[in-house]
Amino acid sequence: MTRTLLVGVLLAACGYAQVAVRGDTVYTIAGAPIRDGVVLMRNGKIERVGPASQVSVPEGWRLLRAKVVTPGLVDAHSTVGLSGYLNIPQDQDQVEHSAPIQPELRAIDSYNPREPLIEYVRSLGVTTLHTGHGPGILLSGQTMVVKTTGETVEDAMVKPLAMVAVTLGNGGRESQRGKSPGTRSKEIAMLRAEFIKAQEYQRKLDKAASDTGDKEKKDNTQARDLRLETLGRVLKGEVPLLVTVDRANDIVTAIRLAQEFGIHMVLDGAAECYMVLDRIKAAGYPIILHPTMERAFGESENVSFETAAKLKAAGIRFALQSGYESYVPKTRVVLFEAAVAAANGLSFGDALASITIDAARIIGVDQRVGSLEAGKDGDVALYDGDPFEYTTHCVGVVTDGKVVSEVRR
């Protein structure tokens, strides 16, 4: 009791007013849209969602109103926070070029919570980011899930190790002659060798543990290897492998690799996935699809505005992403990418799901975010019209029950 009171006092001291949002239309994603709906948030979590006729806002609560209310948006794959907006060597931390395979690189050690692009995407409704090491090298490192708030990465943290990032095809190659991998075959040969090493490392650990029955003992029998530890978690299925790949033949190669090692894989980018839908569906891997407006260049030359709709029709799980940009603009905005998908065959509801609950499921944080339901995080985005219309503005954002943006953008 004392403790509850104390927490209450502390929260009040932090300016933690209880917040309610009322919208002409509230898209909960968990059910049908609510006309004139209310979302109540207490101590950071959603307490109740329902029509204003049934849910009244308690006195003293801060009330925000808007035409349209959605869950805070979830960007299924970004490098924001690691790839800074100035785009100078000093603010680019998404790829370390000293070696082609570095699973030990943690996203938490590279994230700059004060990066202006975080504030920018937040002002357009994005409250959750799957970000970290980027495409552009064979195995670049780890990714994580954060909120777009917080003074430190610890404040922002949702999931410190979300996935391990791999790039196949041209993007995974070393450009310098004589450096490996220089071909597609070599990329896969190197990854297979590394996973086999990780299997052996794991076998030794398991054997040491079973020989002695002593968990402490295993640390003494084998020197720790951060790389193989991380890959071991991938092999155990605890951590998915995020494989950035565009060409149809490379997608099939990725499936071959994942199946050999029984890896839980998430396909990323996948420009030509529409060529091999049956194969992907049979294998059961979800896709974090390229930004709808991705430029048609190189291996992504065959991108289509209609791929999201095709994935939906094929029954393949997918989410949309802002992706990685090497130049101008330094990041895309997942809201805009979903809008163009919605204009090209994907339904409004499915497009919204692709940047909320479907994204949350694929990155493994759907227990906390992605829909407006009691018990979930108080993450809400507010708009002055159809969120997908170019001329609509995002007018407010709430994260963990706090108003974090009131910019009209």
Add this chain to the structure above:
Amino acid sequence: MAFTGARLITAAGPDIADGVVVIQGDKIAAAGAAGSVQIPAGAKRIDVSGRVIMPGIVDTHSHIGEPEGGDSSAPIQPDARVLDSINVRSATIEKARAGGVTAANVMSGSGHLLSGQTLYLKLRKGNTIDDYLIHLSDGRVAGGIKMANGTNPRRDPPFPGTRAKSAALDREEYIKAQEYRDKIRQANGDLTKLPPRDLGLEALEDVLDGKRTVQFHTHRQDDIMTAIRLSQEFHFHVVLHHVSEGWMVANEIAKAGVPCSVIELDSPGGKLEAKDVRFETPAILYRAGVLVAIHTDDPITDSRLLLRSAALAIRGGLPRDEAVNALTINGARMLGLEQRVGSLKPGKDADLVVLSGDPFSVYTHVLETWVEGRKVFDRSDAKDRLYAVGGYGASHDQGFPDLDGEEDR
């Protein structure tokens, strides 16, 4: 030929709810409200009820057709012509048609202080570059001069290393051109007194005489002022391009009477000079009294999404009618083509776009694009649709030109 039943956006007055556009040959014969426009007997009627017709879009800054200009030998190369480099079979030109673009200023890059002579194209269906050109009344081919300042032209020698050096090199070259022009004038037709022909200085002579407009890439507020200063010293016509920080010096630009062609980007950053880009720039410039156009800089933004860029300018506060002008008549003025294109007015080229709905809605598609009375894009045609939405082969250059369009007349 007469289009009937569409809402007309004319860029020459208020919208007409139920309009008629009469085309005779390659020109607009009439455009007005149903009932007020005489449809000639025997005219082929095209019922576009429920559709929207707007003037063909003028893209004031594009790199479609894989244009080239100067090489890496020198920072100033006015002798290099885009004319000599365009691949008219490039898929990028098809995609521009799919976006409703009917005229474009195709430019060389911004990695030089002056990278060459730009080319104003009509996106007619053609077999060679000659079929795309605009011939002016004095026989010259329409085009401008591409200049740039700020960071892009700063490179290793012989390129400039600072902003002051950039301006000094520009001034030296224009002084040379002035002297060249003076010698020609003094020779007064006497062949023995004429200076040896200099292709670069000839092009700059056109600039000094106001026959060729300088299309000036510039981002930072101080670079914008430098571009204006140069234009005033040498009395050349200039259009400022990108103008990322133009919102900081809007009144100064207005006072100088210099038009601006602006790019809309989804987020700030990607290069130092773009760190303060904002959706509001066109609106702020317009309110200050500046003539504003919006461009793609294709491939930086996609020609198929130029309507979207204008919609983002509306999001940033630009009035809707002004957004229409920024895509059409204002750009035509900046290219000196306002007598031919840019609005639905009798006597102008029959360049128009048929849209499925409001031009600034995400859900609207370009259905048809017409250049000089001929259909150059038709979304209902499978091949054209591929360029419009993307997919396998959408970035492959066309092998054979489509010249079978007689039935489209």
